[in-house]
Amino acid sequence: MDKWKKWMSGNRGFIVFLMLFGVFRTAIADWNPVPTGSMRPSILEGDVVFVNRLAYDLKLPLTNVVLAHLGDPQRGDIVTFTSPADGKRLIKRLVALPGDVVEMRNKQLLINGEHADYKLLDEASEPMGNGTVLPVLHLTEKLDGDQRSIQWLPDLTEAADFGPEKVPAGQYLMLGDNRDNSADSRYIGFIPRKELIGRAERILVSANILDNWMPRLARFGKSLY
Incomplete structure (x- = not known):
């Protein structure tokens, strides 16, 4: 016990630092390494993104208890949240709000009966991390004044259709920008607000983790909007 007290006394500053660091990361701001390509082309494997934890709610540090609502999630936000399926932290784009009627047919999105407008940007080849590459299509998706870049896999012709479904009160529909390679609300369901992080x-920093682990300097500090 004396040794423990001595260690605590000798490391008091470090302990306080760890406590404040934990409060900062769980209540104010965080950074999230991205290991998968579900948000390509917006976010790549190896990107580390800055997450504003005060964008929506003020939570009691080190807990999921909401103390106050600070803002409302908006269509087009890129959101980190806890998956209701397995408790893992995910990052996806918020596509539909409470009360929206959402449908997807042949990869194309409809919200409240309005079809999204698509424009092809380019065709490319993308590394899969196992020595193989796949052809991809990069497009813009525009709906109700919100526009983002998305990705389709043209060789995957079986689309993950769903809906029409109405988004329940207090919940949101999340999709990966890499529409043919994302475990999102089409599979795990709508996301309750309390699960939003x-x-x-x-993007804070980035490295090519699928190849040579070299830093991608052009992505350092890049805004996601």
Whole structure:
């Protein structure tokens, strides 16, 4: 016991630092390494994104208890949240709000009966991390004034259709920008607000983890909007 007290006394500053660091990361801001390509082309494997935890709710540090609502999630936000399926932290784009009627047919999105407008940007080849590459299509998706870049796999012709479904009160529909390679609300269901962690706003640093682990300097500090 004396040794423990001595260690605590000798490391008091470090302990306080760890406590404040934990409060900062769980209540104010966080950074989230991205290991998968579900948000390509917006976010790549190896990106580390800055997450604003105060974008929506103020939570009691080190808990999921909401103390106050600070803002409302918006269509187009890139959001980190806890998956209701397995408790893992995910990052996806918020596509539909409470009360929206959502449908997807042949990869194309409809919200409240309005079809999204698509424009092809380019065709490319993308590494899969196992020495193989796949052809991809990069497009813009525009709906109700919100526009983002998305990705389709043209060789995958079996689309994950769903809906029409109405988003329940207090919940949101999340989709990966890499529409043919994302475990999102089409598979795990709608996401309750209490599971939202924060809004991803910027890429802090990035490295090519699928190849040579070299830093991608052009992505450092890049805004996600």
